Amino acid sequence: MAAADELAFHEFEEATNLLAQTPDAATTSRSEPLTLQGHVAVAVDSGGSYGAEDEVEESDKTALLQEEKQQPGFWTFSYYQSFFDVDTSQVLDRIRGSLLPRPGHNFVRHHLRNRPDLYGPFWICATLAFVLAISGNLTLVLAQRRDPSIHYSPQFHKVTVAGVTIYCYAWLVPLALWGFLRWRKGVRERVGPYTFLETVCVYGYSLFVFIPTVWLFGALALALSAAGLVFTLWPVVREDTRLAAAVLLSVIVLLHALLALGCKFYFFQPLPPVHAAPPPQATSLPPSVLLPSTAPRSAST
Amino acid sequence: MAEAAESPGDPVTASSRPLFAGLSDISISQDIPVEGEITIPMRSRIREFDSSTLNESVQNTVMRDLKAVGKKFMHVLYPRKSNTLLRDWDLWGPLILCVTLALMLQRGSVDSEKDGGPQFAEVFVIVWFGAVTITLNSKLLGGNISFFQSLCVLGYCILPLTVAMLVCRLVLLAEPGPINFMVRLFVVIVMFAWSIVASTAFLADSQPPNRKALAVYPVFLFYFVISWMILTFTP
Numbered sequence: 001m002a003a004a005d006e007l008a009f010h011e012f013e014e015a016t017n018l019l020a021q022t023p024d025a026a027t028t029s030r031s032e033p034l035t036l037q038g039h040v041a042v043a044v045d046s047g048g049s050y051g052a053e054d055e056v057e058e059s060d061k062t063a064l065l066q067e068e069k070q071q072p073g074f075w076t077f078s079y080y081q082s083f084f085d086v087d088t089s090q091v092l093d094r095i096r097g098s099l100l101p102r103p104g105h106n107f108v109r110h111h112l113r114n115r116p117d118l119y120g121p122f123w124i125c126a127t128l129a130f131v132l133a134i135s136g137n138l139t140l141v142l143a144q145r146r147d148p149s150i151h152y153s154p155q156f157h158k159v160t161v162a163g164v165t166i167y168c169y170a171w172l173v174p175l176a177l178w179g180f181l182r183w184r185k186g187v188r189e190r191v192g193p194y195t196f197l198e199t200v201c202v203y204g205y206s207l208f209v210f211i212p213t214v215w216l217f218g219a220l221a222l223a224l225s226a227a228g229l230v231f232t233l234w235p236v237v238r239e240d241t242r243l244a245a246a247v248l249l250s251v252i253v254l255l256h257a258l259l260a261l262g263c264k265f266y267f268f269q270p271l272p273p274v275h276a277a278p279p280p281q282a283t284s285l286p287p288s289v290l291l292p293s294t295a296p297r298s299a300s301t
Numbered sequence: 302m303a304e305a306a307e308s309p310g311d312p313v314t315a316s317s318r319p320l321f322a323g324l325s326d327i328s329i330s331q332d333i334p335v336e337g338e339i340t341i342p343m344r345s346r347i348r349e350f351d352s353s354t355l356n357e358s359v360q361n362t363v364m365r366d367l368k369a370v371g372k373k374f375m376h377v378l379y380p381r382k383s384n385t386l387l388r389d390w391d392l393w394g395p396l397i398l399c400v401t402l403a404l405m406l407q408r409g410s411v412d413s414e415k416d417g418g419p420q421f422a423e424v425f426v427i428v429w430f431g432a433v434t435i436t437l438n439s440k441l442l443g444g445n446i447s448f449f450q451s452l453c454v455l456g457y458c459i460l461p462l463t464v465a466m467l468v469c470r471l472v473l474l475a476e477p478g479p480i481n482f483m484v485r486l487f488v489v490i491v492m493f494a495w496s497i498v499a500s501t502a503f504l505a506d507s508q509p510p511n512r513k514a515l516a517v518y519p520v521f522l523f524y525f526v527i528s529w530m531i532l533t534f535t536p
Binding site: 077080081083084085086087088089091119123126127130134137152153154156160 | 418440513514515519526529
């Protein structure tokens with residue numbers, strides 16, 4: 001009860017502030033229609049920091065809207081068109097949100113506003129796959145400059161490997177996560193986790209940070225990306241037992257780290273000329289393969 | 302008045318003159334027949350036209366199609382805001398360009414190691430599936446261009462990159478070195494920019510203004526990947 005009073009007070013204050021600043025704020029100030037948030041309702045506690053004010057002020061209107069809105073069948077084109085209903089500014093805003101994860105700032109609430117899109121995840125994965133392949137190629141070129149005995153080849157099959165890996169990661173891991181959260185929801189009778197599309201969206205946008213930092217592929221990019229994921233999932237997972245929450249979050253971070261390391265080793269280690277024959281697998285190359293061939297060369301020079 | 306103006310070949314109006322006597326001096330003059338046969342002259346002309354394209358020589362057909370393709374090449378090389386690529390779309394030009402590019406890009410011999418440049422099939426698949434994906438993306442974002450029109454534009458705008466591939470192959474015949482690479486890099490960059498400008502001149506208008514960048518970015522990525530394949534080509 002105290003929590004509800006707190007919320008009511010906050011809502012009123014913020015609503016009046018908004019109205020005071022922008023008199024025509026009857027429509028949302030971000031040129032989006034009213035958010036449908038009926039299916040996601042994070043349980044609020046005295047902290048109340050995870051976008052609670054958004055939910056309370058929208059809940060009445062959106063419940064009504066949800067009943068009126070007809071979802072077209074999945075075999076129609078307009079069903080898929082609803083997932084691409086974003087503007088340039090919205091996509092850029094979501095990307096910015098994924099680059100700067102903040103602990104109180106839930107990506108799904110503030111940026112997606114329960115309207116996930118598929119444009120971002122799809123094209124970010126495509127860009128990342130090509131950027132990985134291109135950077136791997138560049139690494140080989142630069143390595144060959146330094147050491148002419150390394151055999152240069154365009155290594156075009158790496159594009160295929162990169163594409164398959166990134167797309168599988170960005171779609172199968174959210175599927176597993178969503179399934180797990182729904183199972184836990186059933187077990188614990190907690191109010192709902194994110195929908196599948198929202199999970200895919202979070203993962204897709206979290207991969208964006210790897211694109212500019214692909215040379216490094218280092219700890220910073222991994223930390224930012226994983227932080228975004230963890231902060232987004234924290235409110236949903238918080239209700240669970242501490243063990244389940246800790247295990248889930250650590251598994252997510254681990255998978256993300258595995259992706260980063262695997263990509264680093266597969267795309268950014270030039271093959272030494274002696275061991276050039278077998279094509280590398282998608283797992284990490286042991287660095288010891290590289291060392292014995294370079295050591296005698298440096299010893300001889 | 303009525304009987305003085307009897308026209309020679311008009312039995313009907315002669316017989317109907319007593320009935321419609323007042324009518325003739327109001328509007329219809331006698332020498333305009335008010336009856337005739339119902340013929341549709343268009344149909345015979347169309348039938349004639351069809352059989353003429355069936356019966357024409359193969360050379361005529363091929364030359365006509367080649368001229369259409371050539372005209373569209375000119376529109377790509379000198380991009381202006383015109384409708385020709387959209388109105389009379391065809392997929393012959395993209396097919397010719399894609400096959401030429403894929404033939405030039407594939408490795409000459411099958412090497413023992415798998416590492417290498419793209420095979421013919423890989424280039425072909427990248428070009429066509431890339432174009433289809435971009436078209437689907439554009440339609441899902443709410444663009445009002447048709448599927449094949451978009452494929453046509455994207456395929457034709459590969460022409461500058463095909464020219465770049467030809468130039469690169471010629472340049473690679475000379476001695477390798479940094480100057481060689483710089484020349485190739487310059488040519489590829491210029492042709493890449495040309496492709497982007499040409500395709501956006503045709504495609505950008507089909508999207509609402511708040512989504513133009515979302516529709517143009519995949520086109521950029523597509524031509525960038527093709528340019529990368531051209532640049533990293535080693536014979």
